[in-house]
Amino acid sequence: MADTDLADRLKAERIALALRLGDTSLILAQRLSAWCGHAPELELDLALSNVALDLLGEARMLLTYAGELEGKGRDEDRLAYFRNTPEFRNVLLVEQPNEDFAVTIVRQFLFDAWHLELATALTGSADPRLAEIAAKTVKEARYHRKFSTDWMIRLGDGTAESHDRVQAALDDLWIYTGELFVSDATDAALAAAGIAPDPASLETPWQGFMDAALAEATLAKPQGAYMQAGGRDGHHSEHLDYILAEMQVLARAHPDARW
Amino acid sequence: MATATTAGAGALERAQAAMAQVRDPEIPALTIAELGILREVAERDGGIVVTLTPTYSGCPATAAIEIEAQTALARAGLPDAQVRTVLSPAWTTDWITEEGRRKLTEAGIAPPQKAAGKAALLGLDPEIACPHCGHAETEKLSEFGATACKALYRCLGCREPFEYFKCI
Numbered sequence: 001m002a003d004t005d006l007a008d009r010l011k012a013e014r015i016a017l018a019l020r021l022g023d024t025s026l027i028l029a030q031r032l033s034a035w036c037g038h039a040p041e042l043e044l045d046l047a048l049s050n051v052a053l054d055l056l057g058e059a060r061m062l063l064t065y066a067g068e069l070e071g072k073g074r075d076e077d078r079l080a081y082f083r084n085t086p087e088f089r090n091v092l093l094v095e096q097p098n099e100d101f102a103v104t105i106v107r108q109f110l111f112d113a114w115h116l117e118l119a120t121a122l123t124g125s126a127d128p129r130l131a132e133i134a135a136k137t138v139k140e141a142r143y144h145r146k147f148s149t150d151w152m153i154r155l156g157d158g159t160a161e162s163h164d165r166v167q168a169a170l171d172d173l174w175i176y177t178g179e180l181f182v183s184d185a186t187d188a189a190l191a192a193a194g195i196a197p198d199p200a201s202l203e204t205p206w207q208g209f210m211d212a213a214l215a216e217a218t219l220a221k222p223q224g225a226y227m228q229a230g231g232r233d234g235h236h237s238e239h240l241d242y243i244l245a246e247m248q249v250l251a252r253a254h255p256d257a258r259w
Numbered sequence: 260m261a262t263a264t265t266a267g268a269g270a271l272e273r274a275q276a277a278m279a280q281v282r283d284p285e286i287p288a289l290t291i292a293e294l295g296i297l298r299e300v301a302e303r304d305g306g307i308v309v310t311l312t313p314t315y316s317g318c319p320a321t322a323a324i325e326i327e328a329q330t331a332l333a334r335a336g337l338p339d340a341q342v343r344t345v346l347s348p349a350w351t352t353d354w355i356t357e358e359g360r361r362k363l364t365e366a367g368i369a370p371p372q373k374a375a376g377k378a379a380l381l382g383l384d385p386e387i388a389c390p391h392c393g394h395a396e397t398e399k400l401s402e403f404g405a406t407a408c409k410a411l412y413r414c415l416g417c418r419e420p421f422e423y424f425k426c427i
Contacts, residue, residue, distance in 0.1 A: 043401035043411065050403040057317025061346070132347035136316045139349065139427040147402055 010193055013186045014127060015069045016089070017196055019079075020232050021118075022062030023090035026080060027240070028111060029055040030247050031098055040101055047147055051108070054140040061133045081251035085240050092231040093176035095240045099169070102162070105151045106169040112145035113209045114180045114202060121197035130195065149213050156217030163218065170214075171222050178227025180206070270337060274307045275300050277335035284323045285406050288366040291324060295354025298345065307332065307340035312350045315407040315427070352426045364390045369412065369423040387423050389414035397421075 032052035039045035063076040093111060098104050119141050122134035155166040181203040183191075191198035214221050230236070251257070278300050281291050291297045291311070299310040309328055313321045325342050332340040352371035355363070360370040369390045387397050394416025401411040402425070409422040 043403070046405065046411075047401060047403035050407055053317035053319070053407055054315055055317070057313075057315065061316065128347075132349070133316075135349040136313075136346055139351075140315060143402060143425075143427075 010189055010195065011069055013189050014130075014195060015066050016186050017190055018062045018066035018069065018130075020089040020091075022059045022066060022079075023088050024094050025055040025062070026059035027088070027090045027243060028094035028107075029053070029059060030243055031094065032104075032108075034098055035104065044101075048104070051144050051147065054137075054144065058133065058137050058140075061136075065129055065133070077251065081248045085236050085244060086234040088231075088236065088240060088244070089234060090231055090236075090240075091176070091179045092228060092237060093173065093179065095231070095237060095243060096173060096176065097239055100165065102155060102165040103169040103173070105148055105155065106166060106173055108144070109148040109152045109213070110173060110177055112141060112148045113206050113213075114177075116141040116145050117202045117205050117209075118197065118199075121202065124194075125196060126194040152213060152219070153217045156214070156219040166217075167219055170219060171224075174222035174224060175226060175228045179229035179231060182229050182232070184232075270307055271300070271302045273335045274302075274309065274332060274337055274340060277331040277337070278309060278328065281324070281327050281331050283320065284327070285320050286363070286366070286368070288362045289355075289359050291328070293356045293359030293362065295352075295356065295359070296324070296350060307337050309340060309342045311342065311344050312346065313344060314350050318407050320406075350427070352424060355424070363424060367391060367421055368409065369421060371424045371426045385426070387412055389416060389419070390421050391419050392417040399423075 029052045032048045032055070035048040036045060036052075039048055059080075060076050063079045067074040067076065067079055093107060096103075096107055116138065119134045119137040123131055123138055125131040125134065152166065155162040157163070181199045183198050183200045187196070187199055190196040191201075210221060278297055279290060279292055281297070283289050283291055283294050283296075286294070294314070296312050296314060297309070298312050299308070301308050301310075309332065311321075311324060311328065321344065325344065328342045329340070332338070332342070353373060355371065363370045367390050369387045372385050372387075386395065388395050389397055389412075392414060394414050396415040397412050398415060399410060400413055400420065404411045404422050408424060408427075410425045411420065412423045413420045
């Protein structure tokens with residue numbers, strides 16, 4: 001059906017994609033926001049809040065788009081505040097707790113390297129809306145990756161303690177990186193239509209970036225083969241329940257409240 | 260009573276004049292035109308359409324700027340003018356006008372380098388001159404400043420800290 005309008009083509013798949021990417025950026029933004037007022041120094045407070053803001057902006061655009069495609073009158077707020085845990089489609093990596101600064105930076109570094117590859121590929125999407133959102137994201141993600149990579153190097157190639165803590169965080173979070181490159185039927189359909197890259201195709205450049213950055217940071221790349229996945233299908237860790245409880249409580253207590 | 264679509268004679272000029280007065284709430288030294296986020300003021304199908312574009316995806320000033328634009332248009336007698344935000348093409352610091360760059364420097368904010376993002380793309384730190392004393396040697400304190408669009412620097416000559424409007 002070559003003549004089918006893009007508006008109808010692969011609608012369910014495009015909604016799934018917008019939710020997966022939108023939820024991923026939303027949950028990480030929420031995690032990073034928790035550092036506001038608590039980061040090790042003022043500049044980091046500003047940096048983590050800034051990155052959170054960029055990701056929140058991206059999430060808003062993606063969730064708005066998902067709601068429009070769905071056509072049931074759900075806007076960004078409805079989707080962010082009134083869905084339950086199994087309806088969230090974020091990858092598991094971003095819902096992992098902040099813990100200490102090393103864990104937060106490692107989580108960010110693993111995410112940023114993937115996020116930039118993905119956004120870069122999406123700028124060529126056959127779906128113009130996704131392409132224009134990605135065009136904004138790519139400029140911001142470049143700064144994010146530089147920030148987290150600089151800190152990986154500073155901590156990894158720093159004191160014995162900073163090295164050990166960042167290595168431990170890397171070893172712990174590594175099992176959540178496999179999910180970034182999983183391809184399912186939805187991804188295959190979107191890739192075939194030129195709407196999104198096949199996630200698996202992002203792995204080689206991501207691994208290449210990991211190798212170079214981790215070598216410079218004097219960190220060992222984890223070799224474990226077991227990977228945890230499921231977030232993109234709504235199977236989450238208990239951490240997401242707590243994130244949502246905090247993020248959604250106000251909107252649910254006062255459903256029609258307006259600023 | 261005026262009809263909903265009309266803007267009437269001279270409407271475009273009034274809209275343009277009104278929009279030329281709208282300032283960025285975070286950097287009030289600059290108008291949104293000088294900042295390059297006012298993309299178009301046009302007359303379409305008898306109505307006025309103003310097109311804006313955000314700087315950063317999450318810039319909290321975006322909504323405030325839309326409201327200010329709508330208010331300015333209403334004050335100019337154009338309450339029915341439509342203000343819309345587009346993402347594409349994505350804003351770049353290259354759209355800041357020469358006048359805007361001059362005003363940034365006056366406000367103590369180093370203007371972005373031209374050909375946005377080339378240095379960032381290569382992972383290089385740009386060389387930024389101090390907006391206070393013009394000294395060439397400065398150091399970056401933080402890639403992220405008080406707003407999404409600025410980084411924090413310090414002059415190694417006069418020792419004053421300053422903000423740098425970073426390239427995207």
